[in-house]
Amino acid sequence: MTAVTARRAALALSGIALITLPIWVGNPYYINVASQILLFAIFALALNVLVGYGGLVSLGHAGLFAMAGYTGALILQAGHGHFVADLAAVLVTVAASAVFGILALRSTGIGFLMITLALGQIVWGIAYRWASLTNGDNGVNVSSRPAPFGFSLAGADSFYFATLAVFVVALVTMALFVRSPFGASLRGARDQSRRMNALGYNVWLIRFLAFLFSGFWTGVAGLLFIYYNQFVSPQVAALTTSAEVLLMVISGGTATLLGPIAGAAIVVIMKNVVSAYVVRWNMVLGIIFVAIITFMPEGLVPGSVRFWKMGWQAWRRRGAVAPTAKLGERAP
Amino acid sequence: MTALGVKGLDKSFGGLRVTSNVTFDVEPGERRLIIGPNGAGKTTLFNLITGELAPDAGSIVLNGQDITRVPSRRRPHLGLARTYQIITLFARDTILRNVTLALLGLSKLRWDPFIDLDRQHHLIEAAQAALARVGLDHIADRPLSQTSYGERRRVEIAMALAQNPSVLLLDEPFAGLSIDERRDVQQLLLAIPRDVTIVMIEHNMDVALEFAERITLLHFGEVIVEGSRAEVVSDPRTREVYLGH
Numbered sequence: 001m002t003a004v005t006a007r008r009a010a011l012a013l014s015g016i017a018l019i020t021l022p023i024w025v026g027n028p029y030y031i032n033v034a035s036q037i038l039l040f041a042i043f044a045l046a047l048n049v050l051v052g053y054g055g056l057v058s059l060g061h062a063g064l065f066a067m068a069g070y071t072g073a074l075i076l077q078a079g080h081g082h083f084v085a086d087l088a089a090v091l092v093t094v095a096a097s098a099v100f101g102i103l104a105l106r107s108t109g110i111g112f113l114m115i116t117l118a119l120g121q122i123v124w125g126i127a128y129r130w131a132s133l134t135n136g137d138n139g140v141n142v143s144s145r146p147a148p149f150g151f152s153l154a155g156a157d158s159f160y161f162a163t164l165a166v167f168v169v170a171l172v173t174m175a176l177f178v179r180s181p182f183g184a185s186l187r188g189a190r191d192q193s194r195r196m197n198a199l200g201y202n203v204w205l206i207r208f209l210a211f212l213f214s215g216f217w218t219g220v221a222g223l224l225f226i227y228y229n230q231f232v233s234p235q236v237a238a239l240t241t242s243a244e245v246l247l248m249v250i251s252g253g254t255a256t257l258l259g260p261i262a263g264a265a266i267v268v269i270m271k272n273v274v275s276a277y278v279v280r281w282n283m284v285l286g287i288i289f290v291a292i293i294t295f296m297p298e299g300l301v302p303g304s305v306r307f308w309k310m311g312w313q314a315w316r317r318r319g320a321v322a323p324t325a326k327l328g329e330r331a332p
Numbered sequence: 333m334t335a336l337g338v339k340g341l342d343k344s345f346g347g348l349r350v351t352s353n354v355t356f357d358v359e360p361g362e363r364r365l366i367i368g369p370n371g372a373g374k375t376t377l378f379n380l381i382t383g384e385l386a387p388d389a390g391s392i393v394l395n396g397q398d399i400t401r402v403p404s405r406r407r408p409h410l411g412l413a414r415t416y417q418i419i420t421l422f423a424r425d426t427i428l429r430n431v432t433l434a435l436l437g438l439s440k441l442r443w444d445p446f447i448d449l450d451r452q453h454h455l456i457e458a459a460q461a462a463l464a465r466v467g468l469d470h471i472a473d474r475p476l477s478q479t480s481y482g483e484r485r486r487v488e489i490a491m492a493l494a495q496n497p498s499v500l501l502l503d504e505p506f507a508g509l510s511i512d513e514r515r516d517v518q519q520l521l522l523a524i525p526r527d528v529t530i531v532m533i534e535h536n537m538d539v540a541l542e543f544a545e546r547i548t549l550l551h552f553g554e555v556i557v558e559g560s561r562a563e564v565v566s567d568p569r570t571r572e573v574y575l576g577h
Contacts, residue, residue, distance in 0.1 A: 176445070176446050177446075179449060180444055180446055180447055180448065181436055181439075181441045181442050181443075181445075181449045181452070182442065182444055183445065184429070184432075184433060184436065184449050185433075185436065185442050185443075187422075188422060188433050192420055192421070192422055194384070195416075195420045196433075197384075197405050198382060198384070198408065198414060199408060199434050199437035199438075199491070200406070200408035200409050200495070201405060201442065202405050209443075213445070
């Protein structure tokens, strides 16, 4: 079986598993956990555009995530429909991404990280302190989930399928992006920005557009999040949310498509499933991260691939050595 | 019309003046050598010409167009390409992808987020052709990390040539090469057609003198000697500050 065939088979099996998940999981609680994994995977994939492919580590994406949530929730609360709320939420998030990008891309490295951190904290501060708009610590409720084409998303199953559909679109878009000339340009700007400039690329604009693309999908994930919880509060914009999603990306494997998804699965399962059985689940999560960084510094997905190849090569070597040893025994 | 004209170029870093009233013209098709001791301002001069540094005073003209205020990223689109003294390539990619990136830099396709780069056959074929010019087409799919220093030097040159420049700036293309590699690169440079004007910085005088038609000697950021190969080599100032007695 060639690598391409194996990949296609794995993709088909994953697709079947995801589509049939509500049937074999059954329990609505776990279906909701799966929805959370998918929506956080979209968020992590969006952040990975900057962190993995752009080499720009952002600690302010929770601000954009929350901005989509608050915009959607406030517009719904004002009596508008879901379509208007969703459209406005995405537009506001992309516009905010543009502001974030213009300010943060004055720098790279630590400078970029600190500016995005500050911008994220500003959003958190507004959400927390501008109580007349955001209702402060009490947050904003979302009274209902949308019903696109008459298909109600109120139940766990239907919401899961809607999230899965958005996730598939996000994943396909990211896969196209990664293989595209623009994706290659972004990686080039990450690796050798000076060289890219000398080759005729506008490095700043490439990074800015990547920031907008990342912001767009962060906004989409933020919308799914408020529809999932039917509530948004300042906690969504907090630094811990940004750090958590960054951990998803780094632990799963930056600059890969599967890495952020694996990272999202680990964090969400630890928070929602393991926490029911282990009081100090945070400690367990910490140990998992330390183990990943120690044994697979490149991340869980690329690290697992490396271990698999090492094991496969060792197995083949053993297979090749065995007949030689037998020949050696006969030699005298 | 000169291919490259530099007039009264000044650049200081704080109190340190690195180029001072540098003026010279390079004719189309010419092979110009820039020499000078370490710290003479040669690479700074290249950085000023490519726009990586902004001059304090003076002007730069490329094929009759004043490019002094043109952003550095636009200059390759006007026909200016360069290589670096310290090899600056994309180590995670293959040789072919490195050259494809050079081609993509001048193509509008670079903004396209939805097509598959590996299926842009015209780009891939052009990159293969550029690699064939430097004798690396047979290892095009090799990761850059698995190549020798000499091969990387040739990749740098292939990337510059792939952009089909009218003026090519080569910053010490023979630095760090073995004798065999040096001979290969020398043959490669001699084979570049005359529609490409070449300005080269080089310390290795054996290979550089064979290549150069005119030479500019920089010392403490100033042009102190300029002329034909014979004129510059025989000038006592060249011997005093650079070649030795």
